[in-house]
Every structure is written in structure tokens, then in C-alpha cells.
Amino acid sequence: MGLSRSLSPKFYTWLCGLFAALGSVTFGYDLGIIASVLPSENFNGVTGHPTSTQQGFITGCLLLGAFASNIWVGSVADIFGRRRAILAGCMLFFLGGGLQCGAQSINYMYGGRFLAGMGIGMLAMLAPLYQSEIAHPSIRGRLTTLQQFMLGIGAFVASFIGYGMYHGTKGPIQWRLPLAIQLLPAVPLALFILLLPESPRWLAMQGRSDECHAVLARLHARGDLNDPFVIAEHREIIENVELEKKITQNAWSQLFTSRSNLRRLILGVALQFSVQMTGVSCIQYYSPQIFASIGISTSVTLGLQSGNSVIALIGEALCVFFIDKLGRRRPLIWANILSGFTFIVGTILIAVFPAGGNANASRAFVAMTWLFNLFFSAAIGPLSWCIPVEMFNSTTRAKATAITSSAAWISNFLIAQVSPVAFASVGWRYYLVFAICCMSNALFFWAFLPETKGIPLEELDAYFERVPILVPGSGVIVRDARAREEELRRGEVYVGADQVIHVRDEKRGASMGEKDAGEMVEHVI
Incomplete structure (x- = not known):
């Protein structure tokens, strides 16, 4: 540590x-x-x-x-x-x-x-x-x-x-x-x-949410559990793992x-x-x-x-x-x-x-x-x-x-x-x-082969759903990954292909909201 x-x-x-x-x-x-x-x-x-x-x-x-x-x-x-x-x-x-x-x-x-x-x-x-x-x-x-x-x-x-x-x-x-x-x-x-540190995504799959949060903090924020990036990343991983369990039984x-x-x-x-x-x-x-x-x-x-x-x-x-x-x-x-x-x-x-x-x-x-x-x-x-x-x-x-x-x-x-x-x-x-x-x-x-550079792992399912099989001429744009990391720091969490949840640290008087991810396609891909 x-x-x-x-x-x-x-x-x-x-x-x-x-x-x-x-x-x-x-x-x-x-x-x-x-x-x-x-x-x-x-x-x-x-x-x-x-x-x-x-x-x-x-x-x-x-x-x-x-x-x-x-x-x-x-x-x-x-x-x-x-x-x-x-x-x-x-x-x-x-x-x-x-x-x-x-x-x-x-x-x-x-x-x-x-x-x-x-x-x-x-x-x-x-x-x-x-x-x-x-x-x-x-x-x-x-x-x-x-x-x-x-x-x-x-x-x-x-x-x-x-x-x-x-x-x-x-x-x-x-x-x-x-x-x-x-x-x-x-x-x-x-x-x-x-x-x-163990893989935080494996810990999330095992239902060990607190350990997942602690590992993310250790990896990405010098151990700070209240770091906005860590909070949003943790939420995105947990939400998507739960979604994947429902739609991917086997x-x-x-x-x-x-x-x-x-x-x-x-x-x-x-x-x-x-x-x-x-x-x-x-x-x-x-x-x-x-x-x-x-x-x-x-x-x-x-x-x-x-x-x-x-x-x-x-x-x-x-x-x-x-x-x-x-x-x-x-x-x-x-x-x-x-x-x-x-x-x-x-x-x-x-x-x-x-x-x-x-x-x-x-x-x-x-x-x-x-x-x-x-x-x-x-x-x-x-x-x-x-x-x-x-x-x-x-x-x-x-x-x-x-x-x-x-x-x-x-x-x-x-x-x-x-x-x-x-x-x-x-x-x-x-x-x-x-x-x-x-x-x-x-x-x-x-x-x-579509470009996969910099897309968070939790957002790749939605990405591949949107990218056509024949890639040339499809108009798909992949943003700089650092821009997506800034979104995570602002609390923008993607859950599947359907919604974007805005999360803030509750200690700072945070609120949560949702909106259609269809509006965010240009940001994601």
C-alpha cells in the first residue's frame, strides 16, 4: 500500500x-x-x-x-x-x-x-x-x-x-x-x-463491492476512497456487472x-x-x-x-x-x-x-x-x-x-x-x-476490425452493438480516452447501452439523475 x-x-x-x-x-x-x-x-x-x-x-x-x-x-x-x-x-x-x-x-x-x-x-x-x-x-x-x-x-x-x-x-x-x-x-x-491488488472487476463479479472499491482507490487514487474518479468507476463497474449477470446467465x-x-x-x-x-x-x-x-x-x-x-x-x-x-x-x-x-x-x-x-x-x-x-x-x-x-x-x-x-x-x-x-x-x-x-x-x-482504443471496458458491449460489421465508411469516431476519464471524474457513469447515471460524492451534496444514452453516442464512440 x-x-x-x-x-x-x-x-x-x-x-x-x-x-x-x-x-x-x-x-x-x-x-x-x-x-x-x-x-x-x-x-x-x-x-x-x-x-x-x-x-x-x-x-x-x-x-x-x-x-x-x-x-x-x-x-x-x-x-x-x-x-x-x-x-x-x-x-x-x-x-x-x-x-x-x-x-x-x-x-x-x-x-x-x-x-x-x-x-x-x-x-x-x-x-x-x-x-x-x-x-x-x-x-x-x-x-x-x-x-x-x-x-x-x-x-x-x-x-x-x-x-x-x-x-x-x-x-x-x-x-x-x-x-x-x-x-x-x-x-x-x-x-x-x-x-x-486483485482485479477489481473480478471482485465485483464475486459480489465483493467494498473490496472492489478499495482496490480501485489503491490503483487509481493513492488509496483515496472518496476520489470522484474512483467513486464513478466503482459505480460503473458494479452497475454493469449486475446488468451482465441478468443478461448473461451462461x-x-x-x-x-x-x-x-x-x-x-x-x-x-x-x-x-x-x-x-x-x-x-x-x-x-x-x-x-x-x-x-x-x-x-x-x-x-x-x-x-x-x-x-x-x-x-x-x-x-x-x-x-x-x-x-x-x-x-x-x-x-x-x-x-x-x-x-x-x-x-x-x-x-x-x-x-x-x-x-x-x-x-x-x-x-x-x-x-x-x-x-x-x-x-x-x-x-x-x-x-x-x-x-x-x-x-x-x-x-x-x-x-x-x-x-x-x-x-x-x-x-x-x-x-x-x-x-x-x-x-x-x-x-x-x-x-x-x-x-x-x-x-x-x-x-x-x-x-473496429477501433477499441481507450473505451472503458464497461462500455464496449454498447460500442460493438452500434458499430456495423463492415467498418469502413461507418463514421464511427473514438474519442481520446482522457476525455472519457474526465467524464468519470464528473460522475458520468454508463450502464449498458440504455442510460447514463450522474453520480456525485454524497458528502458534497450529490444528486443522481438519468438520461437516454442515445444522446451520448457522439461522446462514447
């Missing part, structure tokens, strides 16, 4: 979101370190010299585990709370990571990767969920895109550790130590997550029977599938094979990936700083278009100059992969976690994002399994798939 009183509310909330995203460091590290583990001679000896198919399954087990956890993690988060669910994810990750670094056969690796994947799947879904539910509207994007930034830090660390261990050590330490290091970021998360069925919810669910699933269709996982998992096709050795490739991880961090940092100013829709569209162009140029280079026929072509190809990574990291990757958690109401949010996250893992797994076969069958022509998909992604999101 002392820290929350001494820091500005938005900075304190941002720090809480940053700490919750520690699990994503393990996510990025685990995805990145496997590329340097698989070539280790000692690792191959211990695991029985796995075939390329078995190596692909070692990689894929992590993704299958993440997919499996997302089937039930939404219900766990709704029953036990966001913080306890994050703690459970850490415990599963510790178990899986321990099995990996102590593996005595390939079966240990399969089991360890699957269990670690379950933990990672939980943490990757729960961190942005928690961040979105504690954030001010004006910094929600900055918090939820921390997921990808912390993932980038994990990949950055993995690239340098993997490169150093691959070249500087021999024997078991070459792969056991890098796999053990993955456990470190989850230790402080597991130890201290319960000291963070959250699972409402996701599929409500036209508005189904639309948002389809958008979220499409967004997660679109991420993998940019080719990002293909480059991440199979960079040695891809770079070898243009004449670059595995040793050099691991070094280049270290540079690539720096590029990713730069892009992710840009996203964190600017996403609440630029919004979600336009950066996502343009990043897909630019990523598609990098694949077009890269495909031409591999087709014309295969197997290192031209040193300049090899350098240009590397430059294209780095540019792709910059565009991907500056928008596509971070927004795939940011957008789904801010499209749903409190009753359906955890379950809906569990489904959209499941789409991320299963599509990731499919790309991991299909890519080696595609490389062997069609070679460089496989890259055309990603070039085409990047462009089709941009077209799809231009047509169907």
Missing part, C-alpha cells in the same frame, strides 16, 4: 501490469532457447538422436500444452481470481521446466515441454487479462502490450545465452543450464503475485448465441490465426534451415538471431509507448502490409540466389527478416494479446480470451509441424503463402 501512495496512480498501475507480465519472459525465453538446444551433441545423445519429426514434436509439445491449458484456464480465473490462477501457472511451469533440464530421455522432454507449455499458456493469457482489468482506459494499450515486450526480453536473453552456450561449452551443461535458466523469471512472480453459451459476442469471438480467433500466418513462428523455429537455403551457416544464424532479438525489443518498446496514441486498427493494418512486402522481397532473393550464390543477396535477405521482425514486433505481436482482452465484458472476458488464446497456440503448432514438410516439398515457394496472408490479413482487419 505504501508504494501505491507514493507513486502517481497510472505509474503504479503500470508497474503492477509490468510485474504480472514476468511470466511472458519465460514464454519468450522458452520459445527462443530451443533453437540452440536441439543442435547440441550431448542433448541428441541423451534423447536418442531424434529425427526431424521428433524434434518438431519437442518444439510443438510446448504449444500443445499451452492449447490444453487454455481450455479450462478461463474458468479457473473466474472461480479463483486472476492472481491465484497466475500462481497456478507458475507452479505448472516450474514442474515442466524441471523435467526438461533434468531430462534422461526424449520422453522427459515431451512431458516437460507439455507441462511447461500449460504454465506458459496460462501466464500468457492471464497477464493481459489482469492488466486490462486494472488499467485506466488511457493506458490500457500500454499495459496489455507489455506482454509482447516482456516476451521479447525473454527471446533476447535466450538468443545470447543460447549462442554463448552453443559455442563456449560442451557436454550436458550446454543444454541443461539454458533450460534451467528459464525458471528464474517465474520465481519472483510466484513469490509476490498475491501481494498485488457466459459460455452467450459467447456463441449472442450475435455481438460471436462477432467479437470470431475477430479474436481470426486475429490470433493471422499472427501465425505472417510466418513469424516459421522464422523463429526454423531460422537455421531458412538461412541455410541462402548460404548462411547455423553458427552465423544463431548470432544473427541475437541481433534480431534487439530489433524485436525496439519494435515492442515503440508499441508500448505509442499504441494508446495511434490506436489498434491502423497500426495492425499497416504492419501486415509492410510485413507482406518483406516476404515478397525475401522470396525473390531466395528464388534468384539460392544456397549463397550472392553475398549481397544473403545480406539483403537478413535485412528483410529484420525489417519483418520490426514491423511484427511494433504492432502485430503485441496487439494480438491487447485487442482480445478489451473486446468483452467482465462476465465473458476470461472465457473468451481463453478461446482466442487457444487459437494462437493451435495455429502456432500447425505452422511448426507443417513448415518442415513444406520446405522439403516446395522450397522457397512456401514463403509466398506468408506474403499473401499478410496482405489478406490487412484487408480483413481494414474491413471488419
Whole structure:
């Protein structure tokens, strides 16, 4: 509590979101370190010299585990709370990571990767969920895109550790130590997550109104329970949660029977599938094979990936700083278009100059992969976690994002399994798939994805009811989130799509009134 009183509310909330995203460091590290583990001679000896198919399954087990956890993690988060669910994810990750670094056969690796994947799947879904539910509207994007930034830090660390261990050590330490290091970021998360404030929206869902009020004050007003913004925000959350309980008796069925919810669910699933269709996982998992096709050795490739991880961090940092100013829709569209162009140029280079026929072509190809990574990291990757958690109401949010996250893992797994076969069958022509998909992604999101920047979570149901399915030309305007925060400070509380309640602190002689929200459409959207 002392820290929350001494820091500005938005900075304190941002720090809480940053700490919750520690699990994503393990996510990025685990995805990145496997590329340097698989070539280790000692690792191959211990695991029985796995075939390329078995190596692909070692990689894929992590993704299958993440997919499996997302089937039930939404219900766990709704029953036990966001913080306890994050703690459970850490415990599963510790178990899986321990099995990996102590593996005595390939079966240990399969089991360890699957269990670690379950933990990672939980943490990757729960961190942005928690961040979105504690954030001010004006910094929600900055918090939820921390997921990808912390993932980038994990990949950055993995690239340098993997490169150093691959070249500087021999024997078991070459792969056991890098796999053990993955456990470190989850230790402080597991130890201290319960000291963070619980999601105020989850507390409201449990009927714990006073605790919800106290947490909002701690997050947004240095503990001042009488702050006008906190009073209005608390009232808006409580009123909307009560309304949602009446109209959403069964959250699972409402996701599929409500036209508005189904639309948002389809958008979220499409967004997660679109991420993998940019080719990002293909480059991440199979960079040695891809770079070898243009004449670059595995040793050099691991070094280049270290540079690539720096590029990713730069892009992710840009996203964190600017996403609440630029919004979600336009950066996502343009990043897909630019990523598609990098694949077009890269495909031409591999087709014309295969197997290192031209040193300049090899350098240009590397430059294209780095540019792709910059565009991907500056928008596509971070927004795939940011957008789904801010499209749903409190009753359906955890379950809906569990489904959209499941789409991320299963599509990731499919790309991991299909890519080696595609490389062997069609070679460089496989890259055309990603070039085409990047462009089709941009077209799809231009047509169907509304802007969600800065709209309070309690007002998104009404927003999606008003925005037509075909977005271009609809005339929808989203105001600066800071303007909506000022309305909350004046006591304007939105309840569903039907009314606006004006609330003032009763100690100041407050009154309450209602009016038709139809008059407020221009203010809301």
C-alpha cells in the first residue's frame, strides 16, 4: 500500500501490469532457447538422436500444452481470481521446466515441454487479462502490450545465452543450464503475485463491492476512497456487472448465441490465426534451415538471431509507448502490409540466389527478416494479446480470451509441424503463402476490425452493438480516452447501452439523475 501512495496512480498501475507480465519472459525465453538446444551433441545423445519429426514434436509439445491449458484456464480465473490462477501457472511451469533440464530421455522432454507449455499458456493469457482489468482506459494499450515486450526480453536473453552456450561449452551443461535458466523469471512472480491488488472487476463479479472499491482507490487514487474518479468507476463497474449477470446467465453459451459476442469471438480467433500466418513462428523455429537455403551457416544464424532479438525489443518498446496514441486498427493494418512486402522481397532473393550464390543477396535477405521482425514486433505481436482482452465484458472476458488464446497456440503448432514438410516439398515457394496472408490479413482487419482504443471496458458491449460489421465508411469516431476519464471524474457513469447515471460524492451534496444514452453516442464512440 505504501508504494501505491507514493507513486502517481497510472505509474503504479503500470508497474503492477509490468510485474504480472514476468511470466511472458519465460514464454519468450522458452520459445527462443530451443533453437540452440536441439543442435547440441550431448542433448541428441541423451534423447536418442531424434529425427526431424521428433524434434518438431519437442518444439510443438510446448504449444500443445499451452492449447490444453487454455481450455479450462478461463474458468479457473473466474472461480479463483486472476492472481491465484497466475500462481497456478507458475507452479505448472516450474514442474515442466524441471523435467526438461533434468531430462534422461526424449520422453522427459515431451512431458516437460507439455507441462511447461500449460504454465506458459496460462501466464500468457492471464497477464493481459489482469492488466486490462486494472488499467485506466488511457493506458490500457500500454499495459496489455507489455506482454509482447516482456516476451521479447525473454527471446533476447535466450538468443545470447543460447549462442554463448552453443559455442563456449560442451557436454550436458550446454543444454541443461539454458533450460534451467528459464525458471528464474517465474520465481519472483510466484513469490509476490498475491501481494498485488486483485482485479477489481473480478471482485465485483464475486459480489465483493467494498473490496472492489478499495482496490480501485489503491490503483487509481493513492488509496483515496472518496476520489470522484474512483467513486464513478466503482459505480460503473458494479452497475454493469449486475446488468451482465441478468443478461448473461451462461457466459459460455452467450459467447456463441449472442450475435455481438460471436462477432467479437470470431475477430479474436481470426486475429490470433493471422499472427501465425505472417510466418513469424516459421522464422523463429526454423531460422537455421531458412538461412541455410541462402548460404548462411547455423553458427552465423544463431548470432544473427541475437541481433534480431534487439530489433524485436525496439519494435515492442515503440508499441508500448505509442499504441494508446495511434490506436489498434491502423497500426495492425499497416504492419501486415509492410510485413507482406518483406516476404515478397525475401522470396525473390531466395528464388534468384539460392544456397549463397550472392553475398549481397544473403545480406539483403537478413535485412528483410529484420525489417519483418520490426514491423511484427511494433504492432502485430503485441496487439494480438491487447485487442482480445478489451473486446468483452467482465462476465465473458476470461472465457473468451481463453478461446482466442487457444487459437494462437493451435495455429502456432500447425505452422511448426507443417513448415518442415513444406520446405522439403516446395522450397522457397512456401514463403509466398506468408506474403499473401499478410496482405489478406490487412484487408480483413481494414474491413471488419473496429477501433477499441481507450473505451472503458464497461462500455464496449454498447460500442460493438452500434458499430456495423463492415467498418469502413461507418463514421464511427473514438474519442481520446482522457476525455472519457474526465467524464468519470464528473460522475458520468454508463450502464449498458440504455442510460447514463450522474453520480456525485454524497458528502458534497450529490444528486443522481438519468438520461437516454442515445444522446451520448457522439461522446462514447
